[in-house]
Amino acid sequence: MNNLIIKYYYGDYGESKNGAADISTSNNHKPEWPLWEVFIRSKQGLDHKHVGSLHAADAAMAIENARDVYTRRMEGVSIWVVESKYIHASNPDEADSLYDPANDKAYRHPTFYELPEELKHI
Amino acid sequence: MELEQIFQDKIDKEIRIEPKDWMPEKYRQTLIRQISQHAHSEIVGMLPEGNWITRAPSLRRKAILLAKVQDEAGHGLYLYSAAETLGISRDEMTAQLLSGKAKYSSIFNYPTLSWADMGVIGWLVDGAAIMNQVPLCRTSYGPYARAMVRVCKEESFHQRQGFEILLTLSKGTDAQRKMAQDAINRWWWPSIMMFGPKDDESPNSVLSMKWKIKRFSNDELRQKFIDVCAEQVKVLGFTLPDPDLKWNEERGHYDFGTINWDEFWQVIQGNGPCNKERLDARKKAWEEGAWVREAATAYAEKKRVKNTLRVA
16 A cells, blocks of 8 residues: 655645655756845944845844854944845936036035134134 | 946046946956856865864864854855846856856865865965955955955965964974975965966956956966065975075066966866865755755745734
8 A cells, every 4th residue: 555645844845756855956046045235333333334245035044144244253233134125226327417416515515614814713 | 438438437547346337248247257256266265174174183273274264155255245246146156166167266176185284275375365365455346345355354364374383383293394394395386376377378367457357467466475485484494395496686586487387277177186076065065055045935935924914
């Protein structure tokens, strides 16, 4: 009599012909883990700063990986991660027009104003 | 102005190129090739040293070697991320490595036969790598330059710990001194080959210099490295295995013997002592890690669905 044994792996995988070894790779088109951008606060009082990116299945794994990849030498006291697809960026091709409004307003800088030498504490 | 002209003007003015900027297709391709090759070298480079982690002679050495190999994994990851900004996926790069289409530094196709090899790899192999990498901190492509700044900061401990291993052996027994000299003899020539073919046989170099991907030629860096090592080896009381190595007052550099370029091309073409072993190890790691990649994806998806339901 043939016993039909159905093996389930990791809850949701369903039937597998050859045991665990079957859940393997030959398929090269599996989706990659998503890309995350990593921001690190190097010490209390400073901003989080972009340091690079990495792949991880979810946010918890992204934070753990970020710790291993970007803070092996105490480079951080706090980590932010955000999936790269949620970052929106300005277009460098439009930089000229985008920043144009700031270009001709020298009076926004303190050095624009010529004041007498004897004036102190200003 | 032509796009290509605007691009070259930026390069000439030392303005870094960023991922969304226009760039010539050849620039993109050259960078993908160079950065991915560099990343693969970091990853494959873990293998010769991994060989000695379990056999390090003391807990101190073992902890150091572990930290160094972990750094190399990190360096590989910085570089893969930099390459990904150019529009190639991580999996594509891995596939190119495993299929043999992408290369990695030929130095890692040599075996690590003794503990002294850990010292020599740190001193010479990492030393040569640093010589190559320091100018790359100013390379014209922003993400690559930033990755290299990070790499260089961490790399200097690698070279120093290697020299320290050799220094310790140099003060040891005859057998230890012999082991160290043997390791130097085996690694010296492959190390100076790490700078790549001679300038007149390096066709990609001209464009790479024009685009400031590279800032010094292969031969310039090689000479600099030889000059430095010829002095450093004196501190150890060992010798470099080159009878033609001698100071040339007129040139202000050390002269050195003829490099066996045939060996270099053989190893690059896959006929080095460990090419197959290294690639097999990477394939095994990739295949045996597949279930982990899938399980993590499935778990993340399950949690995502659960959260969505809860919110709804």
